[in-house]
Amino acid sequence: MGLDYVLNARSVAVVGASKVPTKRGFQTIRTLLDEGYEGAIYPVNPKEKSIMGLPCYASVSEIPGEVDVALVATPARTVPAVLEDCGQKGVKGAVILATGFGETGKAGKALEKEVLSAAGTHHIRLIGPNTSGMINLKANLNLVGLHDTPKGDIALLTQSGNMALTLITEAKLKSRKGFTYYVGVGNEADIRFHEYLEFFQQDPDTRAILMYVEGMREGRKFLQQAYRTTETKPIVLLKSGRSTKGKQSAGSHTGALAGMSEVAKGAFERAGIIVIENSDELFPAAETLSSLPPIKNNRIAILADGGGHATIAADTLTDLGVEIPELDEKTQRKLQAILPGGAAVRNPVDVAGGTDDNPSVFADCANIILSDPNIGGLLIVGLFGGYGIRFAASLAMMEEDAAHRMGKMVKSRKKAIVVHSLYNSEKPHSLDLLRYYGVPVYGSLDVACKCMGVLAQYGRYLKSYHAVTNFVFNWGAKAKPEGKKIIDRAYAEGRGALLESEAKHLFKLHGAPVTCDVLVTSAEEAANAAAAIEGPVALKIVSPDILHKSDADGVRLNLTNKKQVKKAYAEIVRSAKAYQKDARIEGVLVSPMVAKGVEVIIGTKIDDQFGPVIMYGLGGVLVEIIKDVTFRVLPITRRTAQRMLSETKSHPILDGVRGERPYDKKALVNLILTCSEMIEAYPQIHELDLNPVIVHHEGLSIVDARIILKPQEETQPSPAAEAV
Template identity: 65%
Template sequence: MLEHVLNARSVAIIGASKNKTKRGYQAIKTLLADGYEGEIYPVNPKEDFILGLKCYKDITDIPEKVDLALITTPARTIPKILENCGAKGVAGAVIIAGGFRELGEKGRVLEQEMVDAAKANQVRLIGPNTSGMINLKSRMNLVGIQDPPEGSIALLCQSGNMALTLITEATIRKHGGFTYYVGVGNESDIKFHEYLAFFRNDPDTKAILMYVEGMSQGREFLQEAYNTSIEKPIILLKSGRSDKGRKSAGSHTGSLAGMGQVAKAAYERAGIIVIENSDELFPVAETLSSQPPVKNNAIAVLADGGGHATIAADLLTDYGIELADLSEKTKENLKKILPEAASVANPVDVAGGTDADPSIFADCAKILLKDPAVGGLLMVGLFGGYGIRFEKSLAIGEEQAAHRLGAMGRKRSKPIFVHSLYSAYDSHALDLLRHYDIPVHDSLDIACKSMACLCTYGNYLKTYHAKTNFVFNWREKAKPEGKAIIQAAVDEGRHVLLEHEAKQLIKLHGAPTSVGGMAKTADEAVDIARKIDGHVVMKIVSPDILHKSDANGVMLNIGDDSQVKAAFDIIIENARIYNPKADIRGVLVAPMAAKGLEVIIGTKIDEQFGPVIMYGLGGIMVEIMKDVTFWVLPVSPASCKKMIEDTRSSVILSGVRGQKGYDKKTLRKLLGICSELVESYPEIQEMDFNPIILYENGLDVVDARIILKK
């Protein structure tokens, strides 16, 4: 429960100081200057009074209840201070100091000591390595930023500079602001998902804005985001997207899983609006906190110039947003108030129709918003600047239009967004729009991006029921035979299933695959091959040789008995040359698969989000094209369909240039089976099915690799 931490009614400043350059002085000064509604207790054994407030030797000396401690002392002092906080019954502490795990092993040990002390004394921690926190509602400013603007956005940030950037931007824009700011820091105790749960239940918070560098409990965060995003939009910028993560020697999946791919897909599935450019972060949050989502992915553009209209149309189309198909009635009503030269198709270009009377903008807006096909309105051009650019008297018409637009916006049925070249000017009309919570921007790109995010959020809300909630039902569909296969490997001390074992396991759950048989001698190989109709493929079976082709341990299109015998001997010899110490169990003999389209499916354990699944073009092309997509498990049938559609090669599955398509239904089923396997057997670390051969009807898992947790 974070109520007594984030809504603290009393704060102790441990490390309070008379030195004006110290945080322990600045915090008290800011709390007093801002009019903090609670009690302030400086703590310093060497002082009697600081800034007119009685100073206490220790937090335990304070006679009244203390909700929160702001600790500004060095890292090494904090574990003992937390013991005293626990004795006093303090609910939480903000740890400013750095010098913990970011400095290496010694710092990690100290951080763990701090966390252990906090847990033992039931004190929740914000930080460490944080710039602090602000509660704008109670004027509890523990950061020292001057006059942060109050509004309806909660800000969670792992960078003090990014927080300052966003707060400064809101101040300069004179619109939008914050309910809370929390510098999450190292996230050593209170996690991101706990803050989400608090803000979800805060009536004053309308949107949650996040800057994330790292996250310790990603799956718990996704589960909470799934619950929160249906009620309040979450806007997130994740830094470090270029990191490729650690490569795994065990599978293609591990080597291809860039952190950015996994995180972005996971966040979007949880309903989070993912932002990739920092200058879009606050505008999008401001928009989503003040405007209703677009319900039908269709926008009307109202412009007073062809250039801006065309650019807006291009940008919206690039974002996948439709330009609403206006009804004939809408067009006729527009023609009645606009000159003959005006374009009443979407985008609507007034063609000088507002030059003498800018209030006509409001007339056009009213007509457009009444059209059922229009989900939202984007005005682009000079609005707010007519009285500046042309004639001062025109400002009156603009102000009238602003009032009317504000009245339309307050119905909160469809969003209104304004791009104006005069956004930075002193324009009363634009100030009125901001007063009515209508966003105004001078960047057409940001205006279109913000409108696109309203569409993205609206699209998510429509399909929320089809999403998975990221919760596993472990072992719910595990089969006794499957458990036995895994247990046999564990009993042998193996962390890799042999290929025939892996195929037997996936076949138990309905995956189409030709298991074949394992031969320990050349004669056994011949016997197995004779029972197979057609040519066979032969592969080395060894827990020490994961990549069989690297060891020249695979031979294809083997026909008669003599070829089978020769292939057996060659494969065994090649394996021994490749790894003289390898535990060679024999040779797998299986039906030779017919030609088809090769795809890959794999799973791995991601450090932040747990089990994830990968799908894409397979065979050697997976390394060359890297046309793959990652999703956090488990997946729903709708997710399986979306995974396939998200790859560039998805068009091939439908058939191109007269070729027949491939069995997407069975492929979707296999993706679901892979999710079921990971959910059924927690021992699985990674799976790698490559290649899977797709046919017009059906498919065949040709090669299967399953790695168990060590």
């Protein structure tokens, strides 16, 4: 990848070096010197002879020694020429600070293209542009100019300098944790998110990866790499741009499209990424995952010195999907032996004053609880750390003893402890001792619960890791020869979509249940076809130029005799021509009316960041109003398809209501998987839409099928959909 030369650079040229303290070209050199960077530092400025005692060079190409990376602190318009100069020197990487590129519009995109061309010609890897820089804490390689960034085991990737500053400040003031690397990804013009992930996965000092993302250019490659990375290292991510205004802001800042939040969140979680929606939970989640073992059985215990906090914690954790099981009877007896008679010992455990004169009892209780084989982790909530402040100074020593014991407990038992303390802001020594052992402490009960929740979420993911898709397509492997002919015929006829009859036939080739439809071109043919079908029929216009048949008044239902059918045929054709005068009318489709059932929709589209995605939800004419749908990045597994059903608000309908028999969820899951298979089989498909699908108590019926094709010149899989 060439990232080692950039992120572990052994020599740095500062292009735009300055003697002005407010300039980045000054701040970077000052920080490199102050923090003891051992590599060579080369200031570059044709107007200066030396800066801070270092000889200054008129250009990078005049530097006598080798240069691994250049920090480019000059205006955007100068960057192509600077990179040409770097290329002459053999520089391997560049960090481009300037704004004014792809994030600003047409002219900026043209300039960014010029920059990429110069870098590509000389094999220079780029961070940015529009970046705050990068820091390698291990090597004191600080190209940001930010002093006192704490060192630790978390890699930080963001598309916002302000978010980076927020997270670094939080680590400095509220934690013992810090960072191995910080990279301001910026516009992601060259080095992409997935490349950084691969680098940090291989870095032995990085235990967790913390990300703030506005948009990414190769989302599918990112998912594929994240799938590999999260097997060994957790990734915590905050994705902005969920609202319309948020997307506009993200676009103006990074020049990358902020994708649909429904798609992005589901995709990230399927890759094992811990998605955070509240910014104040972002660093705590990363801190917790880098410090503690994941909870393997999704079961935790709560230890409290008051019922209120215990109840709130239990409710919050339940909402997060964490189980709070009753403790083993043996465990309960041991707790009863050391706690007052009024103590609650089932789970949550309330000490009922049992720690008031001896807070070291917390450690005794913790040891007993973590010995329970059904418990994977422990959340302590309430006053711990404040007994020496609230009651008597003499109790502080007991709290410190308890902190030592609980800290060692995490390592010996390989089970997590997270602490919520009302006295966190007072910074008692006992809480600092817990942090020394890697036990996170928070003043917010919600944040503490979230941290237990992410440990359980990561543990659940690791348990099911091999059952999750790796986001890689095997393009064309399951295509049917007859299916290829259908698509080729559409292209040969200049059509951008399959006829409904063709779409249904394609589904039939892949084993999906479709109605026995007949395409006719006259009223008489329609009447004869209807007569051969048992029961009432439906007529629908067939035109490559009319995708939404109802809008063109091109559908007639429940026709029971020849007279009705002939009249309906004439009306449909007339309405279609009135709707669009030049529409090509291929005929009318005669279909049997299907039995009543639950109407659902299944559809696919190409997402800008992640490639093909699939949607499932409540269907019919109100689908766009009700919006009871869920999304997944393709391809999917059977387990994922089953989860899609349960995620919609309307899913209880499928189980039968008011004494009704349940509907055929197995057939529905099979159809969702068939759609996934067809997208993988035919990369020519741009969009697929089944609406409605009628789900019966036994089986289902595809009432309407629409398949839109890509332009023929774009029939190779999109970059977002390609495998790594």
